[in-house]
Amino acid sequence: MKPFDKCPICGGELVKKEVEKLLRGGRHTAMLQVQAEVCLHCGERLYSQDTVRYFEEIRKKLNRQETSEFQPLGQSFKVEGKWLNKSLERT
Numbered sequence: 695m696k697p698f699d700k701c702p703i704c705g706g707e708l709v710k711k712e713v714e715k716l717l718r719g720g721r722h723t724a725m726l727q728v729q730a731e732v733c734l735h736c737g738e739r740l741y742s743q744d745t746v747r748y749f750e751e752i753r754k755k756l757n758r759q760e761t762s763e764f765q766p767l768g769q770s771f772k773v774e775g776k777w778l779n780k781s782l783e784r785t
C-alpha cells in the first residue's frame with residue numbers, strides 16, 4: 695500500500711528508489727539501504743509504515759548496544775572545535 699500518491703510537501707511526483715538511511719541510537723550509527731518514495735521535485739523521502747517500524751527496531755538495538763547482527767562499517771568520530779583551531783595555527 696502506498697502511503698501517498700504525490701509529495702505531501704510540494705505535490706511533486708514520487709518515484710520508488712533504494713536510498714541510504716542513517717540511523718542513530720545512543721552513541722551508535724547504522725547505515726542501511728531501504729526502499730523509499732522519493733519526490734522528484736524537492737527530494738523529500740517517504741517511508742512505508744513497515745520501514746518506519748524497522749527503523750525503530752534498529753534504533754532500539756543501537757540504544758541497547760545490540761549490534762552483533764550488524765556489520766561494522768568503520769568507526770564514527772567526534773571532532774572537537776579545538777582541532778580546527780590547532781590546524782589553523784599551523785597554516
Ligand SMILES: [Zn+2]
Nearest residue numbers: 701704733736
Ligand atoms: Zn516534494
